Amino acid sequence: MTTALRWHRVPRLLAMAALTVMVLGPLYWITMSAFKDREEILRSTPTIFPEHPTLENFRELFTATDYPSYLTNSFIVALLTAFFTMLVSFAAAYGLYRLRIPGGNKVAGLILVAYMIPGTLLLVPLYQVFAKVQLVDTRNALVIVNVAFTAPFCTWLLRGFFFAIPRDIDEAAAVDGAGPVRMMFRIVLPLLRPGLSTVGVYAFVFSWTEFVFASQLLVSDDLKTLPIGLSAIMGQYTVNWGLLMAGTVCTVIPAIVPFLFAGRYFVGGLTAGAVK
């Protein structure tokens, strides 16, 4: 019986192993390549582990390029984007899904429509507007654009979390004399922490990987973010693969870490409300 059960598991285990290799394989390859010299990276018979592990690519990355500056800029923009997205989407979701506002459902629908507008269509008009208000070539411009793109989706994302909090709690708090603001901060906010973590992670990762607007709105080298910096390392005509691999490793890690802590909430947030 036990053996039969074990055999029964084999296809599932094989599928999981295949999926793991498919997902983590490229990441492993990039990481190992970052520790190889340029000849070993390109060798036609690839090596699984670096033959002569070297930190040269990382040294070059942090000394010969503006990578530390890109990293700092990305952190500032991503943290601010996450903070303001949490603030805006929490307030919006509370109003739309918790308070009984006439036409609230329609407004909620409109917010999602806004999310569906392709960002690239807005490139030139946004550049001109930001130029008029002296925001071109500032990190603020990126934060504003990122929040504008993440907040609608995050407001919708919080919907499931709000619905999971029974309205009876609000009523009980109201009976105890709590007003809407106090209820929002004292009752709902603490219960919504998983949802807000999800929103924060989503906004952080969105901002961390955002390329199109950053490439248009930032002009100065000292304000550029990681995606732009990595693209610069790729360069025209020739590629320094070692530098690129080291840059990719250092860029991926900060995006993975928040997911390790909040990943389960994120999946929960996407599926919340799907089953009653």
Add this chain to the structure above:
Amino acid sequence: MRLRKVRRAAVAALALAVVLPVAACGGSSGPSGGGDGDKTLTLWHMEQPPNRVAAFQKVIDAYNATNPEYKVQAQVQDWNQIYTKISSAVQSKTQPDILFTIPDFTTYVRPLGAVRPVTSLVEELDKEHTFGDAAKAAYRDDDQYWAVPLYGMVQMLWYRKDLFAKAGITEAPKTWSQLLDDAKKLTSGNQKGIAVPAGKNLATDQVIYSLMLTGGAGNFFTDSGQVAFDKPQTVAALSLYADLLKQSPSDAGNYSWGEPQAAFNSGAAAMAIEKGQYLAPFEKESGRPASDLGCAPIPQADTGGQPGSIYYSNAAMVLSPDDARAKGAEDFLRFVLKPENYGQFLNAEPGLFLPLTEDGATAPSWTDNEVIKKYQGCVDAMLEQSKTGGLFGFVDGQYVDSIGKVSGQNILAQVVQRVYSNGESPAAAVKWGQQQMQEAVSR
């Protein structure tokens, strides 16, 4: 008690909301705009790799150290984004003072209205340093020069002498049939005879164009600017390219600039057609001595062939909003082309950036570079190849205003892809290319 905590949290959040954006403001210097008191000229270039950025910066620092009225500040841009970016910048009057360019990009920027003619400066520099004709011609239109030529680039046939010796091949191919025969001989096991790109990108555009030039199909516009792409010479060049792709690595359909070079240096491919960026990293990436790197002119068609290769000069346009700033920009360009500074500028990517002036080609600031000295033979061959080079839209004295629409859509690369990925015949793909180009230039 609890209410106090909530208040404190709210105050903290508000404080964060106020303080964090201040941190985000950053020290933006912004594009020029040319305010009255602003004595900094903005220079946009698209040479992004760190070594090129650092080398250009050294030249700029040396210029700024001479205490000019207007100092120069470089801002590095991305070729893939520059078309949208410059358009937005000109419309919002925040364009840079100096913008690096190539001939077809110039045809795109000029109609935006901010480019200043630099005829007197080019003529003055020509007298002083002597430009080659090919360097200047692509920037002359309406009896004016629109950019100052700075550095040239030309494609060659690169080959691995060690792999040639193993296959018993004693010299580089000179004709298309020899090129194909050698590619076949060199293909065995994991090794391919040649690595040519077939991605929808400028790299593919340029490699197929080099073969079109040596097959007599380099000029695909009539004197009146009509498209004349669909002709037997173009079909022949495309047929050869399709045959070469059969001797290329199987992922050539995704290749751009970096991949053929990686295949070449790893020994996965014995030949490649590209520019002088193959020199500097060869030893480090291949683990082979410099003597194993061979270079030769692009092979010519067996019948009706002619010497040629894609060749173009990179240049600088002046977009300053007022005369004083424009004069400052011109002073900087004069400084760059002085032989004592020019070499340092060119050696931002030794071998890839070739001199365009007579005194620049012999300037010790360029010739003393390690890479240039080590690969002297190939460098000389590239300079020689430059003399017969050309660029689509600018051959035979042409200046096709609409060429940017053809190159911007990578129509040449798309023609290659139709043969390589869709299995179309070269004749049908060329016919399709003719239609696409006609549509592009008529818009």
